[in-house]
Amino acid sequence: MSCTALNVVTRDLTVLEEPPEGQSPAGAQGVDTALDAFGLTDSPTRAGTVVFLVTGDSPPSPHGGVEDVAVRTAESAVSALVLAHAELVDGTKDVALVLAGLGEPGPVRASRVTLSRVPREDDPASAGDTTRMLLWSGSGAGDETRTRARLRLVVDGMTDDVFRALPAVVPCRPCPGPVRAAALCNSVNPTAALDAAKAFTADRPRPVALLFPGQGSQHTKMASGLYRHEPVFTEAVDTVLDLMGAEGAAIRADWLAPHRPVIDMDDVRRAQPLLFAVDYALGKLIMSWGVRPTALLGHSAGELVAAAFAGVVSLPDAVTMMRERVRHALSVPAGGMLAVAASEAQLRPYLIAEVAVAAVNAELQTMLAGPAAQLSLVEKRLRADGHTVVTVPATSPFHSPAMAPAAEAVEREYTRIGFRSPDLALYSGYTGGLMSEQDALSPRFWARQITDTVYFRQALDQLLAAEDTLLVEAGPRQTLTAFARRHPAVRSGASAVVPALPARPRGPAADRRSLLGAVARLWTEGHDLNVASFSGPWADGEDRAAPSSPVAPGGR
Amino acid sequence: MSATTTVTLADLTRMLRESAGEEEGVDMDGDVLDVSFDDLGYDSLAMLQVIGQVQREYGIRLPDEAAADADTPRALLALINTNGHVPQTG
Numbered sequence: 001m002s003c004t005a006l007n008v009v010t011r012d013l014t015v016l017e018e019p020p021e022g023q024s025p026a027g028a029q030g031v032d033t034a035l036d037a038f039g040l041t042d043s044p045t046r047a048g049t050v051v052f053l054v055t056g057d058s059p060p061s062p063h064g065g066v067e068d069v070a071v072r073t074a075e076s077a078v079s080a081l082v083l084a085h086a087e088l089v090d091g092t093k094d095v096a097l098v099l100a101g102l103g104e105p106g107p108v109r110a111s112r113v114t115l116s117r118v119p120r121e122d123d124p125a126s127a128g129d130t131t132r133m134l135l136w137s138g139s140g141a142g143d144e145t146r147t148r149a150r151l152r153l154v155v156d157g158m159t160d161d162v163f164r165a166l167p168a169v170v171p172c173r174p175c176p177g178p179v180r181a182a183a184l185c186n187s188v189n190p191t192a193a194l195d196a197a198k199a200f201t202a203d204r205p206r207p208v209a210l211l212f213p214g215q216g217s218q219h220t221k222m223a224s225g226l227y228r229h230e231p232v233f234t235e236a237v238d239t240v241l242d243l244m245g246a247e248g249a250a251i252r253a254d255w256l257a258p259h260r261p262v263i264d265m266d267d268v269r270r271a272q273p274l275l276f277a278v279d280y281a282l283g284k285l286i287m288s289w290g291v292r293p294t295a296l297l298g299h300s301a302g303e304l305v306a307a308a309f310a311g312v313v314s315l316p317d318a319v320t321m322m323r324e325r326v327r328h329a330l331s332v333p334a335g336g337m338l339a340v341a342a343s344e345a346q347l348r349p350y351l352i353a354e355v356a357v358a359a360v361n362a363e364l365q366t367m368l369a370g371p372a373a374q375l376s377l378v379e380k381r382l383r384a385d386g387h388t389v390v391t392v393p394a395t396s397p398f399h400s401p402a403m404a405p406a407a408e409a410v411e412r413e414y415t416r417i418g419f420r421s422p423d424l425a426l427y428s429g430y431t432g433g434l435m436s437e438q439d440a441l442s443p444r445f446w447a448r449q450i451t452d453t454v455y456f457r458q459a460l461d462q463l464l465a466a467e468d469t470l471l472v473e474a475g476p477r478q479t480l481t482a483f484a485r486r487h488p489a490v491r492s493g494a495s496a497v498v499p500a501l502p503a504r505p506r507g508p509a510a511d512r513r514s515l516l517g518a519v520a521r522l523w524t525e526g527h528d529l530n531v532a533s534f535s536g537p538w539a540d541g542e543d544r545a546a547p548s549s550p551v552a553p554g555g556r
Numbered sequence: 557m558s559a560t561t562t563v564t565l566a567d568l569t570r571m572l573r574e575s576a577g578e579e580e581g582v583d584m585d586g587d588v589l590d591v592s593f594d595d596l597g598y599d600s601l602a603m604l605q606v607i608g609q610v611q612r613e614y615g616i617r618l619p620d621e622a623a624a625d626a627d628t629p630r631a632l633l634a635l636i637n638t639n640g641h642v643p644q645t646g
Contacts, residue, residue, distance in 0.1 A: 341575065341605035363577030365601060388605040478594060485597025486576050491584065503594040 006085060006165045007114045010532035012107035013037055027053050030102040031066045034110040040095060043068055048094035050087055052080035053102055074098070076147075078134065078172045079154040081113065085165045088115040101175065109531065115165075129509045130163035131186040133516040134194070135523045136172040137179055144179040144199050147172070155190040163187050168230070168512070169519050169534035176528060178203045182520035184513065202526025206470045206495065207294040209425075209463055210286065210309070211484070212279040213475035214300030214454075216337070216392045218271040222476035223278045223501055224256055225511025232288045232533070236281035243319045244273060251277075266393035268329050272301050275475065276322050279305040280315070282474035282500050285515075290530030291472075291522060295425040295463050299480055300359065300398065300454050301325070303429060310422035312440045317417045324413040325450055328406035335397025337369045338379055341388040350378050358399035359429070359454035362483040367392065367454075369400040403451045411447030419443070425466070432458030456483065464489040470525050471497040472518060478503040498522075563614065563636045565589060568606075568629055571613070572598060575606040589630045596629075610636055 015030045031051050035041060040049050051071045070093070074080035077100055084096035096113040136151055138144025151172055163186050183190075183197040226233045241248035251273050254261035263270050279302055287293070298306035301322065308318035337358055340347060344360050347368065351357070355370030355378050368378060375397070382389050397403060421437040428435040430448070432455035439445040463469065464487060471490075473481045477499075484490050484497040498521040502514045523529060569584060576598065584596060593603055607623045610616070618635060626632040 339601050341601050343577065364575070364605070365599075386608075388601060388608055390601045390604065479599065482594070482597045482599040482602070485595075486578055486602075488579050490597075491578070503599075 004085070004089060004161065004165045005116050006081060006167060007116050008111050008167050010109060010111040011037060013110050015102070015108045027071070027099070027102045028066045030099055030108050031069065031071060034097050034099055034108070035069065037110060038097065038112045040097070045095070049097060050084070050093040051097045051099065052083060054080055054098060054100035075150055076154065076172050078151065078170050081166060081170065082154060082158060082162055084113045085162055088113070104175070129512065130160050131184055131509070131513055131516070132163055132166045133169045133182060133184055133520055134172055135169065135180070135182045135520065137177040137181070139177040139179070141179055141199065143177060144181060148181065148194060152191050152194050155185055155194060158187060158190060160187040167534055168516060171531045171534065178526065180524045180526065182523050184516060184520070200524040202524060205526035206468050208291050208522070208527070209295035209297065209469045209471050210283055210293045210306070211471055211473045211480040212283065212296070212298035212302030212305040213473065213477065213479050214275060214298065214302040215268070215271050215394050215398060217475055217477040217479045218265050218275050218393070219476060219505045220261070220265050221255070221505065222274065223282070223511055225508025226515060227256070229512065230285060230515070233281045233285045236284040237277045239315070240277040240280055240319060243316055244323065266395065268326050268394070268396045271394070272322055272326050275301060276305055276319065279475040280308065283309055286472060286474060286500070286518070288530070288533045289519065289522065290533065291527060293424070295427060295466070295469065297427040297459055297463055299429060299456050300449070302475065303449065306426055310424050310426040311420055312422050312426065313417060313419060321414065321417060321446065324410050328409045329396040329398070329403065329450065332396060332403055332406050333371055334395055335369060335371045335400065335402055336375050337367055337392035337394040337398065338375060339365060339367050339390045339392050340382060342366055350381055352378060354397070354400055354402040356400040357453050360457045362457055362486055365483070369397045371397055371402050398450055399453055401451060407447045407451045410450065411443055414443035414447050417443065427459040427463045429454035429456045429459050431455070433462045460484065460487060464495050468494045470522070471495065472522070473497065473499045476501050561614070563610070563633060565629055565633065568633055571609050572602070572606050575609050576602045590628050592627050594627070
């Protein structure tokens with residue numbers, strides 16, 4: 001059994017001025033430019049091509065065609081995709097070209113649409129996964145309402161097959177206006193989702209800061225719903241795992257294992273490499289949408305991902321640093337971590353021997369770490385005194401003095417790393433503020449991270465005090481999102497936060513829906529997203545979708 | 557807890573705020589009755605803390621599993637207001 005997916009390759013083209021009216025049909029110059037750009041030049045190919053001009057007119061107006069190419073009009077990009085799907089499925093045409101922005105100043109957005117058949121039985125969970133994110137906008141409130149009404153007519157008749165064929169994110173208008181809305185739709189009552197969508201006036205988007213979670217946020221199959229479905233994410237995960245050689249392959253196998261992994265996800269040998277890969281790949285993915293973060297903050301191991309994005313270390317060096325942490329952590333006797341609903345000051349009296357404050361996360365959320373036996377004693381005392389305590393899934397006593405031998409060994413390894421100063425605002429949990437050049441360049445600073453306390457709360461304070469920000473958590477679960485939501489700057493609405501993934505494991509389809517929610521949030525914030533980056537198919541079990549089609553001239 | 561006392565949304569949001577150590581005066585926006593605790597920023601540790609506080613303040617016992625399943629203020633209030641032998645007000 002197979003199903004269809006629309007492969008969309010989008011490029012912005014510069015079209016020379018149209019010749020004076022009357023000499024050729026409207027848009028002829030643009031159609032020719034687009035056909036040339038996609039190499040659709042010889043006459044059999046042109047005969048198999050249908051062109052859709054997105055005109056914004058409703059109903060579609062007839063078009064005389066251009067030479068031997070069929071040309072039709074469509075009122076919106078999404079209706080053009082629906083019409084294209086119909087013609088490609090019944091086999092009348094092989095290629096559809098959707099042109100938007102013709103006759104307007106600026107580039108013409110040209111999308112080449114082809115059909116691919118993908119097996120459906122590989123992944124039963126994704127076969128039913130036909131939910132797509134529709135994004136639309138208007139120049140004002142009235143325009144947005146009219147756009148929505150037109151869109152309503154299109155989606156009302158869209159069947160499951162059409163939804164399945166659409167790309168994950170469907171931008172419905174070529175030129176985004178300031179009034180924005182988004183709706184997660186599938187064939188079950190799509191108009192209700194459209195009607196319920198809230199419109200936002202987004203004239204001043206807040207800059208984006210990325211948050212990268214660390215140990216404790218891992219879970220079985222975390223983010224695996226994006227792997228082999230989202231091409232940029234897939235490529236980035238593979239890049240990181242490939243840097244780990246044979247071990248990377250074993251990590252991937254355990255991550256995707258249908259039943260029990262050989263090594264459990266909470267083991268430091270799985271948790272940290274996979275968190276690194278997933279955090280990094282989500283960061284790459286968000287940036288591929290055209291988002292340029294202005295600040296970065298990672299929690300614990302997440303700070304290495306932030307360092308890679310800030311240019312402090314190369315990706316291979318960051319992976320090496322993470323692996324050295326893991327390797328030397330294994331030589332430390334087993335320990336653990338606790339999360340306690342109390343302040344750092346309340347917990348100080350409970351600290352014994354090598355049990356230390358591992359992290360200050362939020363006002364009344366503090367983590368402790370230490371060797372197993374000592375930590376269990378502290379846990380008993382805390383519970384006896386009525387404190388609320390949760391055991392963090394960790395096998396090593398990170399951020400406690402028990403890690404000192406590992407920190408020393410790691411520091412020796414880190415002297416070989418080429419550190420550079422950060423090229424964007426990098427906030428550090430170890431100083432609770434902006435990372436200085438001196439710290440960034442110090443092997444000791446990075447090595448001490450495994451014994452020292454993480455002051456996440458203070459670092460977040462500094463980040464949010466610098467500027468009102470839209471925080472995006474690039475990692476599994478919503479650990480850092482929860483801390484941020486309770487921050488006064490976010491509660492008051494001055495800043496905001498959106499997670500990329502679900503709060504708890506809910507399966508692959510939930511991973512994808514959550515990601516689409518992050519896209520929608522960036523859109524309604526007013527960020528101009530790179531439409532071309534969304535146009536890849538939301539592959540149903542397609543093995544390792546290529547980031548760009550090999551036949552696209554030049555690619556993007 | 558007396559038979560006439562009903563825990564209200566205002567009581568619950570106060571306890572949530574206190575359990576998480578949030579500042580007074582910075583309140584959650586709009587109608588939060590059906591917003592999930594995840595979306596409100598209350599993670600599992602914060603929820604355990606608030607359930608502990610509810611039990612202490614109102615002298616009631618909430619079954620762990622049912623409390624964990626109550627994922628919105630509406631669901632948690634319904635649980636609290638029935639387990640304290642208070643008739644459900646709907």
